[in-house]
Amino acid sequence: MNRFAELLDRLAYEPGRNNKLRLITGYFREVGDPDRGYALAALTGALSFKHAKPALIRDLIAARADEVLFGLSYDYVGDLSETVALMWPKAELAAHNNPPPPTLTEVVTTLRTLGKTELPKQLERWLDELDETGRWALLKLVTGALRIGISARLAKTAAAALGDKDPHEIELIWPGLSPPYLDLFAWLEGRGEKPVNRDPAPFRPVMLAHAIEDADFATLDPADYIAEWKWDGIRVQAVAGRDERGHITARLYSRTGEDITGSFPDLVPSLRLPGAIDGELLILREGRVQSFNVLQQRLNRKVVSPKLIKKFPIHLRAYDLLGDDENDLRELPFAERRERLETFVRKLGDPRIDLSPTVPFASWEALTAARADPASAGAGAGEDADAVEGVMLKRRDAPYLPGRPKGQWWKWKRDPHIIDAVLMYAQRGHGKRSSYYSDYTFGVWTSGEAGDELVPVGKAYFGFTDEELLQIDRFVRRNTTEKFGPVRHVVHEGDKGLVLEVAFEGLQRSPRHKSGIAMRFPRISRLRWDKPPREADRLETLERMLKAEPAEIEV
Amino acid sequence: MRPQEILLPAAAGLCCKPGGFHIDPVRPVERAVITHGHSDHARAGHGAVLATQETLDMMRLRYGENFAGSTQVIRYGEEIRLGDVRVKFHPAGHVLGSAQIAVTCKDTCIVASGDYKDALDPTCTPFELVPCDVFITEATFGLPVFRHGDAADEVKKLLASVALFPERAHLVGAYSLGKAQRVIALLRRAGYDAPIYLHGAMEKITSYYQSRGIELGELRPAAGMKKAALAGTITLAPPSATSDIWARRFPDPVTAFASGWMRVRARARQGGVELPLVISDHADWDGLTTTIAATGAGEIWVTHGQEDALVHWCRSKGLKAQPLDLVGYGDEEESETPDAGETEA
Numbered sequence: 001m002n003r004f005a006e007l008l009d010r011l012a013y014e015p016g017r018n019n020k021l022r023l024i025t026g027y028f029r030e031v032g033d034p035d036r037g038y039a040l041a042a043l044t045g046a047l048s049f050k051h052a053k054p055a056l057i058r059d060l061i062a063a064r065a066d067e068v069l070f071g072l073s074y075d076y077v078g079d080l081s082e083t084v085a086l087m088w089p090k091a092e093l094a095a096h097n098n099p100p101p102p103t104l105t106e107v108v109t110t111l112r113t114l115g116k117t118e119l120p121k122q123l124e125r126w127l128d129e130l131d132e133t134g135r136w137a138l139l140k141l142v143t144g145a146l147r148i149g150i151s152a153r154l155a156k157t158a159a160a161a162l163g164d165k166d167p168h169e170i171e172l173i174w175p176g177l178s179p180p181y182l183d184l185f186a187w188l189e190g191r192g193e194k195p196v197n198r199d200p201a202p203f204r205p206v207m208l209a210h211a212i213e214d215a216d217f218a219t220l221d222p223a224d225y226i227a228e229w230k231w232d233g234i235r236v237q238a239v240a241g242r243d244e245r246g247h248i249t250a251r252l253y254s255r256t257g258e259d260i261t262g263s264f265p266d267l268v269p270s271l272r273l274p275g276a277i278d279g280e281l282l283i284l285r286e287g288r289v290q291s292f293n294v295l296q297q298r299l300n301r302k303v304v305s306p307k308l309i310k311k312f313p314i315h316l317r318a319y320d321l322l323g324d325d326e327n328d329l330r331e332l333p334f335a336e337r338r339e340r341l342e343t344f345v346r347k348l349g350d351p352r353i354d355l356s357p358t359v360p361f362a363s364w365e366a367l368t369a370a371r372a373d374p375a376s377a378g379a380g381a382g383e384d385a386d387a388v389e390g391v392m393l394k395r396r397d398a399p400y401l402p403g404r405p406k407g408q409w410w411k412w413k414r415d416p417h418i419i420d421a422v423l424m425y426a427q428r429g430h431g432k433r434s435s436y437y438s439d440y441t442f443g444v445w446t447s448g449e450a451g452d453e454l455v456p457v458g459k460a461y462f463g464f465t466d467e468e469l470l471q472i473d474r475f476v477r478r479n480t481t482e483k484f485g486p487v488r489h490v491v492h493e494g495d496k497g498l499v500l501e502v503a504f505e506g507l508q509r510s511p512r513h514k515s516g517i518a519m520r521f522p523r524i525s526r527l528r529w530d531k532p533p534r535e536a537d538r539l540e541t542l543e544r545m546l547k548a549e550p551a552e553i554e555v
Numbered sequence: 556m557r558p559q560e561i562l563l564p565a566a567a568g569l570c571c572k573p574g575g576f577h578i579d580p581v582r583p584v585e586r587a588v589i590t591h592g593h594s595d596h597a598r599a600g601h602g603a604v605l606a607t608q609e610t611l612d613m614m615r616l617r618y619g620e621n622f623a624g625s626t627q628v629i630r631y632g633e634e635i636r637l638g639d640v641r642v643k644f645h646p647a648g649h650v651l652g653s654a655q656i657a658v659t660c661k662d663t664c665i666v667a668s669g670d671y672k673d674a675l676d677p678t679c680t681p682f683e684l685v686p687c688d689v690f691i692t693e694a695t696f697g698l699p700v701f702r703h704g705d706a707a708d709e710v711k712k713l714l715a716s717v718a719l720f721p722e723r724a725h726l727v728g729a730y731s732l733g734k735a736q737r738v739i740a741l742l743r744r745a746g747y748d749a750p751i752y753l754h755g756a757m758e759k760i761t762s763y764y765q766s767r768g769i770e771l772g773e774l775r776p777a778a779g780m781k782k783a784a785l786a787g788t789i790t791l792a793p794p795s796a797t798s799d800i801w802a803r804r805f806p807d808p809v810t811a812f813a814s815g816w817m818r819v820r821a822r823a824r825q826g827g828v829e830l831p832l833v834i835s836d837h838a839d840w841d842g843l844t845t846t847i848a849a850t851g852a853g854e855i856w857v858t859h860g861q862e863d864a865l866v867h868w869c870r871s872k873g874l875k876a877q878p879l880d881l882v883g884y885g886d887e888e889e890s891e892t893p894d895a896g897e898t899e900a
Contacts, residue, residue, distance in 0.1 A: 013829045015829065022719065026719060069864055069867065072867075073700045076819070077700055083700060131704075132818075435801075
C-alpha cells in the first residue's frame with residue numbers, strides 16, 4: 001500500500017503527461033501481481049467501496065484528536081482525507097513484532113467482503129500501520145476520490161507501454177477483463193496469450209481524420225472522396241451484440257473506448273440490432289439538431305434524471321458501420337460500408353438513429369460553396385446548419401483503420417470566429433511552462449461609467465508558437481502594472497498594450513463571467529503588435545454573435 | 556520576580572529592560588542579542604551586537620563589515636552578565652550558529668528559543684534542552700498536521716527521482732542559509748557523490764559553511780553550464796529562482812522544494828512544485844509539544860506562526876500560555892521576494 005501511495009503522491013504533483021506515464025509504467029514494472037492489477041483498477045475507476053463515507057472518517061478522527069486542533073488543521077489543509085492522514089496519532093505499538101502495513105491487495109480484497117459494522121475497526125488498524133502518505137492514499141481510495149488527474153485511458157496507456165503494445169489493443173480487450181488483471185499483465189510481459197474479449201459488445205479502436213490544408217487539395221481527386229457534414233456533437237461508437245444466451249447487450253463508447261452507456265440510458269433501447277455504428281451523439285428537439293452548448297448540459301452528470309432525459313433527448317447520427325451482426329466490415333471499402341450502413345439504419349427504423357447525409361459535389365469549388373453555406377447546399381443540412389462545423393472527406397476505397405492513417409479521412413472545419421482582444425492579465429503556466437507567463441486573460445471594449453473600459457471575455461493558453469510565447473512573456477514582464485501572486489496585471493489602455501487575435505468555436509451565455517459570455521475553445525491565432533488596443537473589438541460584436549444561440553436554463 | 560519585568564514585547568522586538576537589550580530586534584536598537592543569522596532575526600544597524608561567531612560572520616557576509624557599531628562573540632554554554640541579568644547561549648539546532656538565549660534574573664529563568672528544531676542536522680550543533688520557568692517558543696509549524704518525518708527519506712525520494720528521470724535536471728528550491736547546506740549534506744550522507752550545482756545567490760554562504768569545516772563534497776556554480784550537461788544533475792537554488800527565467804537553462808527541470816510547508820499538498824501545488832521534499836529547519840508539531848513539556852516551564856509564550864493551536868494545546872495540558880505579539884518574523888522561505896531570481900545570478 002505504501003508503494004501505491006508513493007505513486008499516487010508523485011502523480012498528484014506531476015503535470016506532464018509523458019512523465020505521468022513513466023511513473024505509472026515504472027510502478028507496473030517494479031510491483032508484482034496482484035498489487036499492480038488493483039492499482040490499475042484504482043486508476044481506471046474500476047473499484048468502488050460503498051460503505052466508506054466521509055462521515056465515518058470524521059468519526060474516527062474525532063475519537064482521537066482534540067476538536068479545536070482538528071478544526072484549525074482542517075481549516076488550514078482544506079481536505080478531509082489529507083487532514084486526517086496528517087494528524088492521525090502514531091500508534092502505541094510495541095517496538096517489535098508490529099504487523100507490516102497492509103498491501104494494496106489486502107486492502108481491496110478485505111474491503112470487498114467487509115460488512116459495514118466491521119469497517120471502522122479495520123480502517124483504524126490500517127491507519128495505525130501506514131505512514132502519512134499511505135494513510136492519505138488509503139482514505140482517498142476508500143472514499144473513491146482519487147482526483148489526481150489520471151484518466152482511465154492514461155492508466156491503460158501506461159500498462160500498454162509495459163509490453164510495448166498499442167493502447168488500442170488493451171482498449172479492445174478491456175471490457176472482458178477484471179481486476180487484478182493477471183492475464184493482461186502476463187500477456188504484456190510476454191508470459192501468456194493475449195486475453196480474448198468475450199464481451200458481446202466490444203469497442204473497436206476508432207479511425208480519425210487529418211485536418212486538411214489548402215495545399216492538399218491540389219493532390220486530391222474529388223472523384224475519390226465522399227463528403228459528409230461534420231457535426232458538432234460527440235463522436236461515439238454504439239455497439240450491440242448477443243451474449244451466449246442470445247440476449248442483446250448494448251454499449252456506447254467514447255472515441256477513446258470509455259464505456260459511457262450509463263450516461264445515455266435513453267439510447268440503449270434503440271440499439272436492438274447486433275452491429276457497431278460509428279456516429280455522432282447529438283441532442284434533437286422536434287427533429288432539429290441543437291448546438292453543442294445544449295449537448296454539453298447532458299454531459300458529466302452524476303445522475304441522469306428522467307427530467308434531464310426529457311429535456312435533452314439524445315440522438316445518434318450514423319456515418320459508418322463497423323460490424324453488421326457477426327460480420328466485421330472494417331476491411332471493406334468505405335463506399336461499401338456506407339451502403340451496408342444505409343440498409344442497417346433503414347432496417348432499424350428507429351427515430352433516435354438516423355443517417356448522416358452525404359454532400360454531393362463534383363469539384364472542390366462546389367464543396368467549398370457547400371461548406372460555406374451548409375443550410376442551402378444540395379442535400380443540405382437545412383435547419384441543422386448551425387450544428388455543422390465543417391465537412392468530412394472520406395476516401396471511397398478506404399478500409400476502417402484504427403488511429404489516424406495518412407490520406408484516408410480529412411476534416412475540413414468551417415473557419416473559426418475571430419476577434420481582436422486586448423491582453424489584460426497573464427499567469428504563469430505549469431510544468432515546462434512554469435517560468436513563462438503563458439496563460440492569458442483578454443478583454444474587449446464596452447462602455448462603462450467612465451467611458452470605454454475593457455471587460456474580460458476569455459482565457460487562452462495555447463495557439464501561439466514557442467517564439468511568440470517568448471515575445472509575449474517578455475512583453476508581460478516589461479509591462480506589468482500590478483502583481484497578485486502568480487498573476488500579473490498587464491498594461492491595457494487605449495494606446496498601450498498588446499492586441500491578441502483570438503480564434504474560437506462558439507459563444508455561450510455565462511452568468512459566471514462578468515461579461516456574461518463564455519468562449520468555446522479560444523486560442524491565440526496571431527499577435528497584433530501593429531494594432532493599438534483602442535482598435536480592438538467591442539463586446540457588442542460578441543453579443544451580436546450570441547443572438548444566434550438560444551438561451552438555456554440550467555436543469 | 557514577574558517574568559514580564561524581565562522580558563516584554565516592544566515595537567522593536569523582545570525587550571529586556573533590566574539587561575538593557577533587545578532580542579532579535581526588527582528595528583535598529585542600542586544593544587541587540589541575536590539568536591541566528593536569518594535576515595528576519597539578524598538585521599543591520601544596531602549599536603552593539605552579541606551573538607555567536609557564525610551568526611556575526613553571516614551578518615558580515617550579508618551586510619558588509621559595518622553592519623553594527625560593535626560586536627561581541629559568545630560561545631555556546633558561555634554566560635555573560637548584562638545589566639541586572641545573566642545571559643547564556645545554548646544550541647538551537649536551527650542553522651549553523653543558531654542559539655537559544657537563556658535570560659536569568661534573580662531566580663527566574665526565561666529561554667527565548669528563537670527558531671529551533673530537535674531533528675538531526677549534520678550542518679549544525681544539535682538542539683539542547685534548557686530547563687526554565689518560561690519558555691518562549693516559535694510556532695511556524697504549530698498545527699498537528701505538521702509532522703516532518705525523517706529528512707533522510709525525503710532525500711531518498713529526490714535520488715529516486717533523479718534515477719527515474721536521468722535526462723532531466725533536478726532543481727531543488729531551498730533557503731540559501733541553512734536549508735541548502737543541510738540538503739547537500741544529507742545527499743552526501745545518502746551516498747550521492749556527483750558534483751552538486753549551486754545558484755549564484757547561495758555560493759558565498761555555502762563556501763562559508765565549508766570554511767567552518769562542514770563537508771559538502773564537490774560543488775559547482777550552475778552559471779555557465781551547457782544545458783545538456785545539466786541533465787541528470789542536482790542544483791540547489793533559492794525557491795523563487797526555480798520558477799523563473801533562470802530555470803530555463805535546465806533541461807526539462809523537475810522542480811523540487813525542500814520545506815516543512817511541503818507537508819500540505821495544496822501548499823506545494825500552489826507553488827508549482829512537482830517534487831515536494833518535507834525537510835524543515837523548524838520543529839514540527841511533535842517537536843514543539845515534546846520540547847515544551849520537557850523544559851518543565853510552567854508558562855509558555857508563543858511567537859510567530861500558528862500561535863492559536865499551540866496556545867490551545869498548552870492550556871489543555873495545564874500550562875499557562877499566551878501568544879506573544881511580535882511582528883516582523885516569519886518563515887524566511889516566504890519572505891523572499893518573488894522577483895529575487897529574475898536578475899541573472
